[in-house]
Amino acid sequence: MNSGYALVTIVGLTVITVLTRGFFLISKQELVLPDWVKRGLRYAPLAALAAVVVPEVVMAQGELIETWKDARLYAAAAASGYFFWRRGILGTIVTGMVVLIPLKLGLGW
Numbered sequence: 189m190n191s192g193y194a195l196v197t198i199v200g201l202t203v204i205t206v207l208t209r210g211f212f213l214i215s216k217q218e219l220v221l222p223d224w225v226k227r228g229l230r231y232a233p234l235a236a237l238a239a240v241v242v243p244e245v246v247m248a249q250g251e252l253i254e255t256w257k258d259a260r261l262y263a264a265a266a267a268s269g270y271f272f273w274r275r276g277i278l279g280t281i282v283t284g285m286v287v288l289i290p291l292k293l294g295l296g297w
Contacts, residue, residue: 244260266287
């Protein structure tokens with residue numbers, strides 16, 4: 189790719205980004221979203237988190253893991269259990285790491 193194509197690509201992506209992110213700011217009157225959109229947007233953060241975390245836990249090198257000897261499975265299970273028990277984010281992270289690190293370093297999983 190030469191410099192001209194790269195520049196056109198960068199400018200094009202910049203324009204698209206500014207338009208899509210600034211769409212709600214450009215209008216002078218408030219845009220009213222339908223109720224079904226508002227209900228759907230409540231689940232967007234959870235869906236995005238699941239889309240990032242689940243493949244990281246169940247895949248290695250782009251393929252599904254084939255063994256139960258994977259520290260990520262146990263760390264995710266322990267962290268999920270803690271979250272449903274106490275509903276705390278910091279404790280969830282700490283619990284997951286407390287399980288993950290000994291299994292990785294101690295057992296070599």
